[in-house]
Each structure stands twice: as structure tokens, then as C-alpha cells.
Amino acid sequence: MALNPKCVGTTYPPAQPYPVEPQAIRRFAEAVGDPAPVYTDPAAAQSLGHPDVLAPPTFPFIVVARAMEEVFRYEDIGFDPTYLIHGNQRFDYTRPVRAGDRLVTTLEITGAQTLRGRDVLGLRADLADADGSHVVTTHMTFVSLSAVEGGERDDDQRDDQR
Amino acid sequence: MTTSVTISAEDVEIGTELPARTVTVTRTDLVRYAGASEDFNPVHWNPRVAREAGLPDVIAHGMLTMAVAARTVTDWVGDPGAILEYRTRFSKPVVVPDDEHGATVEVHGRVAAKLDDARVRIDLVVTSGGTKVLSEARAVVRLPSP
Numbered sequence: 001m002a003l004n005p006k007c008v009g010t011t012y013p014p015a016q017p018y019p020v021e022p023q024a025i026r027r028f029a030e031a032v033g034d035p036a037p038v039y040t041d042p043a044a045a046q047s048l049g050h051p052d053v054l055a056p057p058t059f060p061f062i063v064v065a066r067a068m069e070e071v072f073r074y075e076d077i078g079f080d081p082t083y084l085i086h087g088n089q090r091f092d093y094t095r096p097v098r099a100g101d102r103l104v105t106t107l108e109i110t111g112a113q114t115l116r117g118r119d120v121l122g123l124r125a126d127l128a129d130a131d132g133s134h135v136v137t138t139h140m141t142f143v144s145l146s147a148v149e150g151g152e153r154d155d156d157q158r159d160d161q162r
Numbered sequence: 163m164t165t166s167v168t169i170s171a172e173d174v175e176i177g178t179e180l181p182a183r184t185v186t187v188t189r190t191d192l193v194r195y196a197g198a199s200e201d202f203n204p205v206h207w208n209p210r211v212a213r214e215a216g217l218p219d220v221i222a223h224g225m226l227t228m229a230v231a232a233r234t235v236t237d238w239v240g241d242p243g244a245i246l247e248y249r250t251r252f253s254k255p256v257v258v259p260d261d262e263h264g265a266t267v268e269v270h271g272r273v274a275a276k277l278d279d280a281r282v283r284i285d286l287v288v289t290s291g292g293t294k295v296l297s298e299a300r301a302v303v304r305l306p307s308p
Contacts, residue, residue: 024198031198032229033185038242048241057236057245058229062199083215084203086224088298090249096242145215 003119007077015067017102055097067105087141102130171280171305180271188264221255250299280307
């Protein structure tokens with residue numbers, strides 16, 4: 001399996017809407033150890049001017065992961081996800097994700113490179129609400145730790161993913 | 163506990179330090195995060211697979227570390243909705259040993275730039291065991307202007 005550099009620019013059809021449930025937000029906030037009431041108490045969120053409880057800033061990533069499972073296949077682009085780690089992650093928010101959102105994610109491949117014998121995949125995801133208005137865009141890279149055929153693994157640089 | 167926005171754009175200067183935080187991450191935390199995020203990548207819970215992948219042991223989800231670091235900013239600004247941009251590179255893994263102590267993640271933040279429109283850039287320094295685990299970790303937030 002070899003990562004196909006020609007996949008860059010591929011866009012995917014929008015994923016099914018992801019309904020943001022208050023209980024999913026609560027579970028996520030607990031899992032990241034953040035007890036801020038704005039994530040669980042509608043009155044606290046409203047006191048800050050939000051119509052309902054907010055999701056923590058990194059919550060959109062799980063919406064993207066769900067969308068990837070639905071529309072994206074690593075094997076189609078020759079990327080081996082057996083040993084997968086995250087390279088980098090960026091969020092650009094128009095507004096915070098909140099309970100009641102029905103987020104539609106559209107994915108695009110933005111990068112496909114082999115660096116130091118490892119495949120690095122770049123993705124962009126645009127999340128819009130049910131009415132089509134933009135909520136957040138994320139950019140991310142994933143690194144396959146599986147050895148590339150003919151590639152060299154540089155153990156000194158093993159943990160320095162770009 | 164009352165949530166309130168207490169920082170305003172006039173209050174901060176370049177170099178203003180955010181309250182530092184020290185957070186413990188145990189194997190249990192990784193399992194809880196895996197469930198909440200539906201990320202069941204075995205390098206975050208299975209030592210055998212982690213070693214097969216060339217890692218020293220089970221590592222924390224990068225997104226968990228990123229979320230832990232985000233709280234330093236959201237606690238300070240008071241409203242997570244004030245975050246306009248948040249980014250990082252996962253430069254080194256947070257290795258989580260199989261004991262009751264787990265790994266320790268330290269988060270420091272400071273105001274690195276004052277931008278237009280009451281926005282400031284926060285630069286975060288996130289380390290575990292003295293090693294920088296996130297690099298170029300930055301958030302841009304909009305502060306209330308009085």
C-alpha cells in the first residue's frame with residue numbers, strides 16, 4: 001500500500017448531520033476533566049449569552065471522526081491506518097458548537113506526503129449547522145507509523161511528527 | 163459556582179501569565195476519553211499495539227492533551243465561546259504508565275500578542291515529565307471590551 005499523492009484535493013459528499021446532544025457534551029467534558037458549568041448548565045450558558053450549553057473547544061473533532069467513518073476510506077488513498085497518530089490540529093471557529101446543533105461535515109484531502117519514511121495525510125473539515133451557516137473549520141494531519149516499503153525509519157526522529 | 167467573564171481587553175498586556183495548571187492523566191482517563199470521543203485507536207489503551215507501533219508504551223490521545231490545555235484558556239477567559247482559533251502540533255507523545263500515578267501534564271499560558279478588535283493570542287507551553295508534548299500551541303480569543 002502506498003499513499004497516492006494525487007488524492008490531494010479530493011472532496012467528499014457531506015456526511016449525515018451529527019445531532020449534538022447535551023449528554024454527549026456532558027460525557028465529553030467529564031472525560032477531559034473540565035467541570036465548567038457552561039458545558040452542562042443551560043442557565044450558566046445563557047448567562048454568557050449562549051442559547052444552550054456549549055461543547056468544549058475540541059469537541060468538533062469527534063464530529064469529524066464520525067464523518068470520516070461514514071464517507072472516507074483510508075484504503076482508497078493507500079494510507080495504512082494500522083498505527084495511526086495525530087500530527088497537528090487546528091480549529092477556526094465562527095461560533096462555538098452547542099447543544100441542539102445538527103452539524104454537517106464536509107471533508108477534503110489537503111495533503112499526502114511521505115516524510116522520513118512515514119505517510120502523512122492532511123485533511124480539512126468544514127462543519128456547518130443545519131441551515132448551512134459555518135460553525136467551525138478544522139485542519140489536521142495524521143501520521144502512519146507503519147513502515148513504508150523502501151522507506152527508512154529514523155528512530156532519533158521517531159516522535160517528532162510534522 | 164458562577165460563570166462570569168472577568169478578563170477584559172484593557173486588563174491584559176503582552177506577557178500576562180495565565181494561571182498554570184498541573185493535570186494527571188491515568189490509564190482510566192484514557193479509557194474514559196476513548197469512550198466519550200469514540201476513538202478506540204489501540205495505541206491509547208493496548209501496550210502490545212503501542213510497542214508494535216514503535217512507541218515506548220500506551221500514549222494519551224493527542225486530542226485529550228489538547229483538550230486539557232484548552233481549559234487553561236477557557237478558565238481564564240471565562241467563556242469558551244470567546245475562542246476564535248486553537249491550534250497545536252503534537253510534537254511528543256504523552257506516555258501513560260500503567261500505575262496509579264499516570265502521567266503529569268503541565269500547562270502554562272501567556273498573552274503573546276494583542277491583536278485588533280479586542281483579540282489576544284495566547285501561547286501555551288505544555289509539558290509532561292519535562293518534555294514539551296505540544297508545540298506551537300496557540301489560541302486566539304476575543305476579550306470583552308469595556
